[in-house]
Every structure is written in C-alpha cells, then in structure tokens.
Amino acid sequence: MADKTKKDGVAAKILRSGVISWIIVLAVWGLGSLNYDEYFLPSPKETLDSMVVLIQNGTLFADIAASAGRVVRGWLLAVVAGVPLGLLVGSFRHVRWLVEPILSFFRFVPAIALTTLFLMWFGVGDESKIALIIYAAFFPIFVNTIAGVASTDSSLIEAASCMGAKKLRVFFTVMVPSAVSNIFTGVRLGLSSSIICIIAAEMLVGSDGLGYLINSSKLYYKTGWAFAGIVSLAVLGFIADRLLLLIGRKTLRHFGVK
Amino acid sequence: MYIELQHINKTFGDLKASDDVSFGIEKGKLIGLLGPSGSGKTTILRMLAGLEKQDSGDILIDGRNVNGLSPDRRGIGFVFQSYALFPYLTVFDNIAYGLRIQKKDKAFIKSRVAELLELVGLPGLEKRYPDQLSGGQRQRIALARALAPSPELLLLDEPFAAIDAKVRKELRTWLRETIDKIGITSIFVTHDQDEAIEVADEIVITNNGKVEQVGSPAEIYLNPRTPFVARFIGQSDVIEHYSKLKGFEHVKGKHNAVIRPEFVEIHKFTDNEHHDFESSMEDAVVTGVFFRGNGYEVRADIDGIGVTGRLPLGDARIYKGDRVKVLIKQLYTFDASSTEMITNKALDRTDLYYI
Numbered sequence: 249m250a251d252k253t254k255k256d257g258v259a260a261k262i263l264r265s266g267v268i269s270w271i272i273v274l275a276v277w278g279l280g281s282l283n284y285d286e287y288f289l290p291s292p293k294e295t296l297d298s299m300v301v302l303i304q305n306g307t308l309f310a311d312i313a314a315s316a317g318r319v320v321r322g323w324l325l326a327v328v329a330g331v332p333l334g335l336l337v338g339s340f341r342h343v344r345w346l347v348e349p350i351l352s353f354f355r356f357v358p359a360i361a362l363t364t365l366f367l368m369w370f371g372v373g374d375e376s377k378i379a380l381i382i383y384a385a386f387f388p389i390f391v392n393t394i395a396g397v398a399s400t401d402s403s404l405i406e407a408a409s410c411m412g413a414k415k416l417r418v419f420f421t422v423m424v425p426s427a428v429s430n431i432f433t434g435v436r437l438g439l440s441s442s443i444i445c446i447i448a449a450e451m452l453v454g455s456d457g458l459g460y461l462i463n464s465s466k467l468y469y470k471t472g473w474a475f476a477g478i479v480s481l482a483v484l485g486f487i488a489d490r491l492l493l494l495i496g497r498k499t500l501r502h503f504g505v506k
Numbered sequence: 507m508y509i510e511l512q513h514i515n516k517t518f519g520d521l522k523a524s525d526d527v528s529f530g531i532e533k534g535k536l537i538g539l540l541g542p543s544g545s546g547k548t549t550i551l552r553m554l555a556g557l558e559k560q561d562s563g564d565i566l567i568d569g570r571n572v573n574g575l576s577p578d579r580r581g582i583g584f585v586f587q588s589y590a591l592f593p594y595l596t597v598f599d600n601i602a603y604g605l606r607i608q609k610k611d612k613a614f615i616k617s618r619v620a621e622l623l624e625l626v627g628l629p630g631l632e633k634r635y636p637d638q639l640s641g642g643q644r645q646r647i648a649l650a651r652a653l654a655p656s657p658e659l660l661l662l663d664e665p666f667a668a669i670d671a672k673v674r675k676e677l678r679t680w681l682r683e684t685i686d687k688i689g690i691t692s693i694f695v696t697h698d699q700d701e702a703i704e705v706a707d708e709i710v711i712t713n714n715g716k717v718e719q720v721g722s723p724a725e726i727y728l729n730p731r732t733p734f735v736a737r738f739i740g741q742s743d744v745i746e747h748y749s750k751l752k753g754f755e756h757v758k759g760k761h762n763a764v765i766r767p768e769f770v771e772i773h774k775f776t777d778n779e780h781h782d783f784e785s786s787m788e789d790a791v792v793t794g795v796f797f798r799g800n801g802y803e804v805r806a807d808i809d810g811i812g813v814t815g816r817l818p819l820g821d822a823r824i825y826k827g828d829r830v831k832v833l834i835k836q837l838y839t840f841d842a843s844s845t846e847m848i849t850n851k852a853l854d855r856t857d858l859y860y861i
Contacts, residue, residue, distance in 0.1 A: 401588075408603070410582060412604055
C-alpha cells in the first residue's frame with residue numbers, strides 16, 4: 249500500500265477500517281425502511297429479529313451447513329481436477345493450443361445456464377448441484393494454473409537444467425512451485441464462483457440451503473428471512489475468502505502469495 | 507585449448523547473432539566477453555551452456571564435442587544477470603539443488619553448502635530466503651549455487667549489471683579473487699570495458715556477431731587490431747584530416763584516426779614559460795572543462811579537430827574559452843579493416859612510451 253508510508257491520522261484509520269462505510273449503509277437502509285412495511289423492505293432491526301428466530305428454530309444453521317457442505321465438496325473436487333490438469337496442459341505448449349479455443353468458448357457459459365441440463369442428467373439431488381459447483385469452480389482454477397505454469401520465469405528453468413535437472417525434475421521443482429501463486433488465485437476465485445452458483449442451484453430446486461431459504465421466503469411472505477439469508481451468505485463468503493487468504497499468506501509466502 | 511569454438515554461426519530471424527565465431531580458451535583462465543549490447547556476446551555464452559543451439563560449427567570442451575549435449579549434461583555452472591535464485595527455496599536448498607541431483611548424501615551436502623557460503627563470504631545465511639537478501643548477496647549465493655556441483659566451466663552473464671555501481675566494483679574484485687581461489691575456467695559477459703579490463707585475463711571483443719579481437723587487456727588497449735576496437739576501448743575521439751596536425755603525415759588509405767586522452771597534453775603557458783616541444787604544439791581553444799573527481803577532463807578545439815585531455819587536480823585551472831597549447835603525442839589511424847599507431851615525429855626520436 250503506497251499510502252502506508254505516510255502516517256495516518258486517527259480519522260484516516262477509522263475511515264480505512266470500514267466502520268464508517270457500514271454505519272452509512274445501515275443508516276440509509278434504516279431510514280429507507282421507515283417508508284415501507286416489513287413485507288416490502290424490512291429494517292436492519294427486523295432483519296436481525298428474523299435471524300434470531302431462524303437461529304432459534306435451527307433453520308439458519310442447518311441451511312448454512314447444507315450450502316457450505318455442497319460448496320466445500322464441489323470446490324475441493326474442482327481443485328483436485330483443475331490443478332493437475334492445469335499443470336499438465338500448461339507445461340505442454342501444443343496441448344495448451346489445443347485446449348485454449350475450447351476454454352474461450354465455455355468461458356461465456358455460466359454454470360447457471362447449465363442448471364436445467366444438469367438436473368436432467370444428474371437428478372434433483374445433491375449430485376446435480378455439486379456437478380454445477382465443479383463446473384463453476386473448475387474454470388478459474390484450471391485457467392489460472394495453466395497461466396501459472398506457462399509464465400514460469402525461463403531463467404529459473406535454465407538455471408535448474410544447467411545444474412543437471414532433467415525435464416521431470418524441472419517440472420516438479422521449478423514449474424509447479426512457480427505456479428503456486430497463480431494456482432492459489434484460481435482456487436480463491438473458484439471458491440467465490442462456487443458460492444455464487446450454489447445459491448442459484450438451490451433456488452431452482454431443493455429443500456434446504458441458503459438459496460432455498462431465500463427463495464422460499466416469498467411463499468410465506470417472510471421478506472425478513474430473505475434478508476437474513478442474504479446477510480448470512482455475504483458473511484459466509486467473506487469469512488471463507490479471508491480465511492483462505494490468511495492461510496495462503498501464512499503458508500505460501502515464499503511462493504509469492506501476497 | 508580447453509574450450510574451443512569453431513566457425514560458429516547462429517541467426518535469430520534476420521539477425522546474425524554469431525558470424526563465423528572461432529576462438530579458444532586455456533584451462534583456468536578468466537575470460538571477458540566484451541561488446542556493445544546486441545553484439546552477440548550473450549548468445550556465445552548461451553551456446554556454450556547448451557541453452558541455445560548454434561546453426562553450424564562445433565563447440566569443444568576439454569576435447570569433447572558437446573554439440574549434441576543438453577545443458578544438464580555439459581557440466582557447467584551458469585550465473586544469470588537476474589540471479590535466477592529459486593524464490594521459494596532457502597539459501598541452503600538453493601545451493602543444495604545441484605548436489606541433490608548428483609545424489610550426494612545429506613552430510614556431504616551440509617558441509618559442501620557451508621563451505622560454499624564461507625567461500626562467498628556469507629556464512630550462516632542458510633535459512634534465509636532470496637527476498638531477504640540484497641542484490642549483491644543474491645548474486646554471491648547464485649555463484650555459490652552454480653559452483654556447488656563442481657562444474658568444469660563457469661559462465662556468468664552480465665553478473666553485476668543489476669547491482670549498484672559501488673557494490674559492483676567491490677564484487678568485481680571479489681569475483682576475481684574467488685575464481686583465483688578455486689581455479690575454475692570462467693567466462694563472463696559484460697558491456698562494461700572497465701569491468702573486463704579489471705577482471706579478465708583475456709578479453710574477447712565482439713561486434714555485430716563477429717569476434718573483433720582476442721587478447722590480454724593490455725594488448726587490446728595498446729594494439730587495437732580493428733577500427734572498432736580502437737574506438738570502443740578507452741575513451742576515444744575519432745577525427746578526420748589528422749595529417750593537418752603537426753608531426754603527423756597521412757598514411758595511405760587510412761583517412762580517420764582515434765585520439766585518446768592519454769595521447770594528449772594540454773598546456774597553458776604564461777609569457778616566460780617554455781616547453782621542449784612547444785614548436786610541435788597546436789594552438790587550441792578550450793570548449794569545455796568537466797570535473798571528473800580525480801581530475802578535470804578538458805575538451806579543446808584545434809582548428810576544427812576536437813580532442814580530449816586530462817588535467818590533474820593540482821594543476822593551474824583552465825577555463826572554457828582559454829587559449830591553450832596542445833601536444834598530440836600519438837594516434838591510431840585506421841581504414842575499414844586495420845589500424846596503425848603513429849607517433850608524433852617530434853617525439854619519435856625519444857623512446858618514450860606513454861600510457
């Protein structure tokens with residue numbers, strides 16, 4: 249951060265912490281909600297009340313757990329598939345040329361567009377939802393891994409081979425470690441894609457999860473539930489991303505993860 | 507010869523990077539490949555390493571033709587301008603990299619790494635990562651890493667180009683001493699003639715993909731064999747009509763000449779001062795005086811011929827616009843392919859040697 253060199257005043261520190269931003273959002277939301285009834289635009293207080301009710305009857309945590317479980321399963325499978333495949337494709341120029349046109353085609357097909365197809369192919373259960381998450385998370389992971397391998401500093405590869413390293417050793421000791429930082433970026437992007445896509449899938453079909461909670465609230469005229477679901481979703485995504493970043497920074501610092 | 511390059515040609519697109527390059531290197535020597543950027547010096551180094559393949563010609567190391575060998579089988583150490591240390595490995599693991607490939611046992615690796623860190627003057631830095639080191643330290647570690655597997659030949663590609671001027675000077679001397687200690691045959695690429703002259707046993711000068719001259723620094727300085735070398739080495743003014751100068755006659759076919767500051771004496775006489783060679787001196791006007799730390803550099807104009815001389819700090823100051831007397835002691839005349847040194851006739855009878 250460039251402005252870190254300048255010593256920040258107390259006011260600047262508070263501003264940077266984001267506290268003021270949130271006070272403004274809550275104030276605008278609260279004032280706005282005064283003009284409408286609870287069914288149209290619940291106030292922050294009413295949203296909090298809805299959350300308390302949902303926590304007390306157990307629905308909120310059950311839904312969070314259901315969504316989070318699907319996200320983690322699908323996302324991990326995408327990592328397991330995307331990283332090795334990306335490493336392989338990235339290290340062979342010709343394979344990369346073969347794959348790239350296909351990638352640029354599917355880039356414009358969002359997971360949500362495939363929901364109907366996947367329901368037909370994989371059924372209405374968890375399988376179709378996890379398949380969607382894999383699809384959504386796979387691309388950012390795959391593409392970033394390829395880019396990471398392909399952009400390995402050529403002087404590192406040359407240094408290794410001058411010291412006697414053969415191709416396979418160069419791959420594992422130079423190309424893979426050099427790609428870690430890009431892989432990590434892909435894995436993070438994959439996580440946010442997973443979360444976005446699971447909500448859409450659960451809204452279309454299903455009987456639990458945050459997507460289901462948000463969608464079903466309209467049936468009962470509980471607008472507050474939808475708000476509670478949206479807030480939980482944002483908090484969940486934020487925490488998951490921060491946690492991942494924190495772990496990455498702690499363990500992968502020397503691989504260039506910042 | 508320990509290393510031999512025979513009629514090497516290499517083109518990149520329509521650029522001729524090596525044009526019939528041939529030269530040999532004796533075992534244990536430190537060679538400087540010197541030339542302007544784009545002259546093909548790095549290409550020669552990379553072909554020696556096997557990182558680039560020549561279009562034609564042979565490379566022999568210790569009598570063995572290495573044309574078909576990939577870099578991992580040539581037994582060379584390579585030091586890159588950008589250090590090329592593995593950022594994700596500690597100093598220890600960086601240096602141990604080549605040793606692990608040689609399947610050395612743990613105890614050996616440990617003592618060898620310690621020995622090399624001692625050699626490069628950075629003992630105890632095993633656990634550091636490259637980003638915790640200064641540029642000079644990184645290059646020392648890179649050298650230690652290149653030397654660890656005990657290569658037969660050490661190649662350095664502009665090793666100090668990315669380092670501050672002051673540290674660079676220290677590292678030069680240090681590199682010379684370190685290489686002397688281990689006695690490994692080494693070749694380094696540089697575009698800095700001071701670096702080449704100061705460090706190398708022998709200099710190979712390249713220009714436009716061709717080798718212009720091979721020789722010791724003194725030889726190259728005193729007897730530049732091609733016009734390019736005469737102009738490139740030292741600080742040189744290229745002049746025309748040198749026969750207009752007192753004491754010099756036109757040499758057939760050679761229309762231009764190079765004058766170096768050490769060939770030039772500049773005097774500003776008061777009315778009663780005289781000099782032995784005053785009659786051989788030219789009248790000149792000072793066009794510029796530049797402070798150079800250990801003295802002044804004086805630019806003077808002799809009836810349209812611009813020359814440069816040096817004055818020590820203690821001497822009487824000369825200012826821009828002053829009328830001075832200039833003695834040109836010698837110069838190199840040249841044509842398209844050869845050079846010839848001629849000495850001022852007035853000085854010729856004495857056996858003075860000015861360098």
